[in-house]
Amino acid sequence: MRVLGIESSCDETAAAIVEDGRRILSSAVASQVAIHHPYGGVVPELASRKHIEAVVPVVEQAIGDAGLRIEEIDAVAATQGPGLVGCLLIGFSFAKAFAFARGLPWVGVDHLEGHLYSIRLGDDPPEFPYVALLASGGHTGIYHVASENSHELLGQTRDDAAGEAYDKVAKMLGLGYPGGAVIDHLAAQGNADAIAFTRPYLEKDQFDFSFSGLKTAVNRYIQTHPQAAEERCADIAAAFQEAVMDVLVHKLLYAAEVKGCSRVAVVGGVAANRRLRERLATDGAARSLAVHMPPMALCGDNAAMIAAVGYYHLGRGERTDLDADVYSRKPRC
Ligand code: KG4
Ligand code: ZN
Secondary structure, eight states: OEEEEEEOSSSEEEEEEEETTTEEEEEEEEEOHHHHGGGTSOOHHHHHHHHHHHHHHHHHHHHHHTTOOGGGOOEEEEEEESSOHHHHHHHHHHHHHHHHHHTOOEEEEEHHHHHHHHGGGSSSOOOSSEEEEEEOSSOEEEEEEEETTEEEEEEEBSSOOHHHHHHHHHHHTTOOSSOHHHHHHHHTTSOTTSSOOOOOOSSTTSOOBOOHHHHHHHHHHHHHOHHHHHHOHHHHHHHHHHHHHHHHHHHHHHHHHHHTOSEEEEESGGGGOHHHHHHHHHHHHHTTOEEEOOOGGGTSSOSHHHHHHHHHHHHTTOOOOTTOOOOSOOSOO
């Protein structure tokens, strides 16, 4: 079954065609970074307008890149939430219209579930069960994944997501938007031990996160050390990053221990982080864990992950009504 996936939850318009939930035939992403960059963050109204312009060309590109005719698409899946409502509506409404016009089955997909199962589209999908860290700009959580149909949220952030903390710290340091990749690169030139930022573990034996205190600590440091903020920007980035990594890596490996899993995975935009990948490779190996990391193209927002999850849902007989609405937030996925 070839599923056309559509993703428009934030600042990327994406379409992809995935065969049988596993084989990516095409994956097209139109990024809006250049549009939002001058504002230091995503401007929802501008994002919605850009999705309207981009959705048809991106879907056409996905169909063309797959070398298919429109008649060869068997089903449609689109992100239903969470995300920016105005943005979600574009992709979701397009998917409804496309499916209705062509008489195809279609299903709404949770964006976080898409990220969670994105690891299954890479070259090295973990066998079930495994524990996964999902770290993106809007969410940070740890999941126990038992099968394609079953996952359990073990803990999540009580305030900022890890990627959000990266973006906010980058903004404080005047590094622009989006901040994750910039801090990642800058941190490699800094000394992570130069400044001792707090490690927000909350209870060390639980799986919830909190990054807003760390963000405030960095802000306070910048305000009280204005010269250092200019001259030792790389040290601040490295010290901040190491604090985030200590927490993310500890919680993921601890979850694997508690759940008795020998396999761990990391997914979401922050999974692209070089230090996180390095730390997981070494710390995971030290505990004899198999560490699974998606290719870069599957870390950030993409529609292949939406098509894959759509395939699982459609296979279970699920269908979404044409009058279904998008949602901005969902407490659990
Ligand atoms: O998954 P994603 O593309 O969108 C959401 O669902 O939020 O994640 C975007 C987030 C942003 O906060 C971005 O700064 C962060 O992922 N990110 C990174 C890196 N690349 C992207 N964070 C740390 N290091 C990176 N290399
Ligand atoms: Zn995402």
